[in-house]
Amino acid sequence: VLKRTGRATEARAVLQRMFDDAARTGTIAPLQEERRFLGELMGDSRIEGFVSAAGPARRIMKRLSETGIKGRTIEQESGLSRREVRILLMICEGASNKFIAGRLGISESTVKFHLTNLYRKLGCTRRREAIAVARARNWLH
Incomplete structure (x- = not known):
């Protein structure tokens, strides 16, 4: 919603917090169930670059890509x-x-x-x- 309403900075910040929380707890379940939305967000190179700048987020992104962010849920x-x-x-x-x-x-x-x-x-x-x-x-x- 934030991205679609032109508030990309806020969208990146929310996404970064989600990835940080996933890295802290060691779980990708909450992100996995939202993979359709994540696929859309991560399709934006600026958002993907921002999120992947942190090491923990990169590890979570790798785990998500192994299970397939895009495609059928x-x-x-x-x-x-x-x-x-x-x-x-x-x-x-x-x-x-x-x-x-x-x-x-x-x-x-x-x-x-x-x-x-x-x-x-x-x-x-x-x-x-x-x-x-x-x-x-x-x-x-």
Whole structure:
């Protein structure tokens, strides 16, 4: 929205903070679910240059490019809801149910509910199987 309204400086600053937060927490799940918007933003060479100037942001950009910023989203390919994709990405990064609940502002019971739906849609019964399915389908590396 900031970029589209001509406020590119603010857009770069917000994007830089997002990448810094991702580098600090070691997670790309929040960025991954917004990859359609990131692809559009990173298509602007000035924004990409600004964001990639910091080392931590470069590492996050590398991880995102390995999973593909552009192209179809995981939601489109999988039939999973946005929340299920976010939880899948978080469990792939080793997050516990408690951590996921705290990060998303939901209860652990709700996390378990989403995991159950996720497992059903992927045809598996455990985290490791869900992670293996996600890797096999090239949703993450």
